[in-house]
Amino acid sequence: MAEPPVLIRQDEVEGLLHYKDLIPRLEVALGKFSKLDSAEVIQPVRTTVPLQKYNGFLGLMPAYLVHEDILCTKLVCFYKRESGSTLPSTQATVLLFDPEYGNVKAVSMPMIIEQWPLDLLMPAKSEVLTILGAGHQALSHYNVFTETFSFKEVRVWSRRKETAERFAQSTQGHVTVWESVEEAVNGADVIVTVTGASEPVLFGQWVKPGAHVAAVGACRPDWRELDDVLMRQAKVYVDSREGAVAESGDIILSGAKVFAELGEVLNGTRPALREKTTVFKSLGMGIQDAVSAKLVFEQWKNKH
Numbered sequence: 102m103a104e105p106p107v108l109i110r111q112d113e114v115e116g117l118l119h120y121k122d123l124i125p126r127l128e129v130a131l132g133k134f135s136k137l138d139s140a141e142v143i144q145p146v147r148t149t150v151p152l153q154k155y156n157g158f159l160g161l162m163p164a165y166l167v168h169e170d171i172l173c174t175k176l177v178c179f180y181k182r183e184s185g186s187t188l189p190s191t192q193a194t195v196l197l198f199d200p201e202y203g204n205v206k207a208v209s210m211p212m213i214i215e216q217w218p219l220d221l222l223m224p225a226k227s228e229v230l231t232i233l234g235a236g237h238q239a240l241s242h243y244n245v246f247t248e249t250f251s252f253k254e255v256r257v258w259s260r261r262k263e264t265a266e267r268f269a270q271s272t273q274g275h276v277t278v279w280e281s282v283e284e285a286v287n288g289a290d291v292i293v294t295v296t297g298a299s300e301p302v303l304f305g306q307w308v309k310p311g312a313h314v315a316a317v318g319a320c321r322p323d324w325r326e327l328d329d330v331l332m333r334q335a336k337v338y339v340d341s342r343e344g345a346v347a348e349s350g351d352i353i354l355s356g357a358k359v360f361a362e363l364g365e366v367l368n369g370t371r372p373a374l375r376e377k378t379t380v381f382k383s384l385g386m387g388i389q390d391a392v393s394a395k396l397v398f399e400q401w402k403n404k405h
């Protein structure tokens with residue numbers, strides 16, 4: 102008889118998951134995925150169920166890594182929230198299966214591990230980091246970027262100044278709060294966009310040539326965070342081409358060409374043009390959660 106599934110809470114996940122262990126495993130999985138070798142990594146494009154009444158979506162994100170024998174699915178609800186709403190904008194549950202029997206081994210709620218500190222695409226000398234948006238993703242991106250790199254200055258902007266101020270008070274290091282996006286990104290080497298916007302908030306004319314933009318929000322075909330100028334002038338990298346052309350409003354509506362998948366850079370089949378202005382359009386992938394969930398489950402078992 103299969104063991105009943107274990108429930109791993111978010112606070113436990115945070116104690117069990119370390120980027121230094123996770124990132125090498127993610128890189129291997131992404132490199133394999135980019136070969137589009139369905140015998141190695143099976144990850145269909147996210148199925149999205151609209152929740153019109155609540156201005157939201159349920160996304161189903163299954164993945165199977167054949168060689169590693171990891172079968173997982175994330176179920177994620179995400180919403181477009183009005184300014185001042187106290188309801189969460191994203192909630193996720195991750196199920197890790199035993200692929201041989203089909204029983205669930207572990208359930209984790211919520212787990213959203215999509216941060217990716219892209220030193221590959223960042224300018225060689227990156228001193229100023231600007232984060233646009235000041236919610237949950239802003240904090241996790243702040244943590245991973247500042248743990249991995251040493252920025253001289255970190256800035257934050259949010260739609261409401263109070264959100265940005267609260268964010269700045271919650272971080273370990275010093276963060277300055279800015280009232281306009283244009284000023285906040287002036288001279289920035291790395292810009293992370295983590296907003297719930299559906300219209301562009303970041304405009305190409307404000308972005309320093311050679312900067313790197315990690316674009317995390319705008320995960321629907323009609324949502325935008327970046328304007329056409331930026332999308333067309335930058336070299337655009339994505340996590341999955343198939344996902345990007347189905348889901349990213351910034352790519353679909355600007356008509357921008359995808360230069361490479363991240364995995365193609367990691368496996369050396371496409372170059373990382375870090376001296377150019379680059380955009381990494383992230384939508385989140387099931388294989389990232391699968392690798393993360395396996396690692397968390399292994400660490401959990403070691404402790405219990």
Ligand SMILES: NC(=O)C1=CN([C@@H]2O[C@H](COP(=O)(O)OP(=O)(O)OC[C@H]3O[C@@H](n4cnc5c(N)ncnc54)[C@H](OP(=O)(O)O)[C@@H]3O)[C@@H](O)[C@H]2O)C=CC1
Binds near residue numbers: 191237259295320
């Ligand atoms: N690519 C990926 O893998 C993932 C993407 N996401 C996406 O990232 C984004 C941020 O998620 P999360 O941090 O959890 O959300 P939060 O609700 O925690 O934070 C949202 C932030 O965006 C701002 N914001 C909300 N609506 C708008 C708007 N219309 N225009 C400008 N700013 C706005 C909020 O400003 P204020 O509070 O000041 O009003 C706040 O700073 C979402 O779009 C989410 O769908 C999430 C998880 C993974």
Ligand SMILES: O=C(O)C1=NCCCC1
Binds near residue numbers: 179191213320385
């Ligand atoms: O990968 C994820 O998790 C999400 N991606 C885009 C929408 C919100 C959650």
